[in-house]
Amino acid sequence: MGPPGITEFRIVTNQADSGLACPCSQPVSVSATCPAGFVVTGGGASVRTASGAYDPTITLQASYPLSNNGWYAQAGRMVGGPSEDWTLTVWAICAKPHPAVKAEGR
Numbered sequence: 001m002g003p004p005g006i007t008e009f010r011i012v013t014n015q016a017d018s019g020l021a022c023p024c025s026q027p028v029s030v031s032a033t034c035p036a037g038f039v040v041t042g043g044g045a046s047v048r049t050a051s052g053a054y055d056p057t058i059t060l061q062a063s064y065p066l067s068n069n070g071w072y073a074q075a076g077r078m079v080g081g082p083s084e085d086w087t088l089t090v091w092a093i094c095a096k097p098h099p100a101v102k103a104e105g106r
Contacts, residue, residue, distance in 0.1 A: 043071030
């Protein structure tokens with residue numbers, strides 16, 4: 001039998017508003033950081049327009065772990081898209097390893 005696994009987990013979220021009510025192509029980025037003592041085990045991101053309508057001109061450009069303590073995402077609007085404001089939300093799934101477990105990369 002191996003050592004115990006995790007003792008606790010949390011899902012941490014963060015979001016950034018595009019703040020660009022125009023057809024601009026400026027990317028927006030945001031990260032979610034795990035609390036002290038936790039390591040990231042997964043994560044993800046999504047984009048949503050202010051009205052909730054699907055907008056194919058907004059693309060998720062990046063979504064990946066930051067070292068072992070958070071998650072990063074970036075999204076942007078393609079040139080010529082509608083002028084509706086949108087929000088990028090990122091979440092990190094964080095776990096607190098049992099003290100007997102050595103976290104990789106530390």
